[in-house]
Amino acid sequence: MTTEVRPELPEGYLGAQPKFSELGMSTDSHPDPEIEIKDNKVEITLKYTKPVKITHQLINTRTEADLADYVFVQTNSADQKISLVVHMPESDFYKLQIFALPLTDESKSLPNVFNYLIHCARVNNPVYPFPKQYAQWKEGCYIKEPVVLNSHSKLTNIKWKVRIPNAKNVAVVADGEWHHFEKKDDGNWEASFSLDKLRGKDAKVTLNGNFGDDESKYSTLLEYKI
Structure with missing residues (x-):
């Protein structure tokens, strides 16, 4: 049993960060950075105008555990959309942090471009790490x-x-x-x-x-x- 208390977050942490629009990215499925779900699975899609590469972190705000293996990212180039399928192993609050750069940029360090806070109200399905x-x-x-x-x-x-x-x-x-x-x-x-x-x-x-x-x-x- 977890005590689900909304975490305090720094001002400006949630939502788009400066590089998000600079990279030609925009929200698609979830424009509101605070997501309430009644299941423990959600798919978040983002749009892009120029090809980008992204990485992510999924952090349980109570335990600080990094659960990046429970997020699967793929690109639908025909629709110019990026899909992040997120599975949460327990009911709790989670920070989903998204980092991005142009596909052609060879830098190893990707800047933070968008942050979500996801509240998983209940676990209806067993979940396993993605490949x-x-x-x-x-x-x-x-x-x-x-x-x-x-x-x-x-x-x-x-x-x-x-x-x-x-x-x-x-x-x-x-x-x-x-x-x-x-x-x-x-x-x-x-x-x-x-x-x-x-x-x-x-x-x-x-x-x-x-x-x-x-x-x-x-x-x-x-x-x-x-």
Whole structure:
């Protein structure tokens, strides 16, 4: 049982910070920086006019625990929207801090551009950490399924559907075994295969893309643990 008391926040902390509009970003789904939800899952979308890369922190305001693994970020370049799917493991207040830079900016330090305060009133669903997202994933990639994959998931005939800009080939490597994808007419990469034999083995499963002339060189985009 948690005592949910709205935290005191510094003046000007919530909402857009100076760089937000400078980067051509705007709110889409949640213009109000204070979000009250009756579930423990929420999807927040932002708009952009020029491609940006973003990182984030999700902090439980009571425990100060950093729960960044419970946020999944992806980009829908067709709509020029960035989606942040946020899962909260317990009822409480959470700070979602968003950091951004132009996609072409190679700086390692991203400035804070927007802050939300989310109050999760109750936990209706079990939640699990999202896959680890590597740098290249944040360059316009989008996965329709599966967003969450672990030992609690259905692991028979998993259907994969992803969009990876500029990829020449896509493959999942599961505990050393390769599963290659097929590119469809709509530009998505798809595959279907089972990973049941890996259940409970803490096996590493990675989604990878080949982007260059060397067909043997793949970059890791997402990393799941089963």
